[in-house]
Amino acid sequence: MYLTRFRFNAARTGARRLLTSPQMLHAAVMSSFPEPPGTPQGGPRVLWRVDHNAAAEILLYLTSPDRPDLTHLVEQAGWPAAAPQGWATYDYSTFLAGLSTDSVWTFRLTANPVHSIRRKEGEPTKRTAHRTAGHQLQWLLKQQESGGFAIAEKAAERRLLERGDAYQVMVGGARSLAFTKSADGPRKPVTIATVSYQGRLRVTDADVFRRKLVSGLGKAKAYGCGLMTLAPVA
Numbered sequence: 001m002y003l004t005r006f007r008f009n010a011a012r013t014g015a016r017r018l019l020t021s022p023q024m025l026h027a028a029v030m031s032s033f034p035e036p037p038g039t040p041q042g043g044p045r046v047l048w049r050v051d052h053n054a055a056a057e058i059l060l061y062l063t064s065p066d067r068p069d070l071t072h073l074v075e076q077a078g079w080p081a082a083a084p085q086g087w088a089t090y091d092y093s094t095f096l097a098g099l100s101t102d103s104v105w106t107f108r109l110t111a112n113p114v115h116s117i118r119r120k121e122g123e124p125t126k127r128t129a130h131r132t133a134g135h136q137l138q139w140l141l142k143q144q145e146s147g148g149f150a151i152a153e154k155a156a157e158r159r160l161l162e163r164g165d166a167y168q169v170m171v172g173g174a175r176s177l178a179f180t181k182s183a184d185g186p187r188k189p190v191t192i193a194t195v196s197y198q199g200r201l202r203v204t205d206a207d208v209f210r211r212k213l214v215s216g217l218g219k220a221k222a223y224g225c226g227l228m229t230l231a232p233v234a
Helices: 013-019 024-028 071-077 093-095 134-142 208-217
Strands: 002-005 047-054 057-064 087-091 106-110 112-115 125-127 149-151 169-181 188-203 228-232
Touching: 002 093, 013 024, 013 071, 024 047, 024 071, 047 106, 047 112, 047 134, 093 208, 112 134, 134 169, 208 228
Parallel strands: none
Antiparallel strands: 002 057, 002 087, 047 057, 106 188, 106 228, 112 125, 149 188, 169 188
């Protein structure tokens, strides 16, 4: 597995076009590989995420079973003169192998928190986005057991509210991605609600957690959701 970081040059027309079109960015990411990447159910796959850290710092993170070549992205949306090649790729397998149960990390994740509802008896269920921060947090907490991690809890004296302030995590950056998609028929409108999470977690099952990191969390993985990245606790 590989972890790649690419910095957009937001002043370039190509960058602005990609950043406003999840479909175009998905295609650009997939074009980074000589052979079309597969999407195995529950197995290692290409995951990506865009972090808008500041107006001048917009980063693309990408994990993949094969080493990507982002030359085309650099040419249309990056910094061609940046050393050494406009992007950086790291060995991710070594990092994953070193993860251990009970280790603690800070994390960042953009996800598509949804649930299925049925408005009346007999009606097919419909996938619906969680709209409130409380429900979006509950969605993340439900991923813990199957994901091999636990969101760190705050000490009682650090909680500022009686309810909804028990965990070391921030939920925000809600965005709505709207586009049309064709599947051998008329183009249909698609809307995806994304949310960003930042916080601290403890690994509860290293093997399960490793599989989740390379297969992604939740839905809409093709459109920049599901990639969780880790950093050492400061």
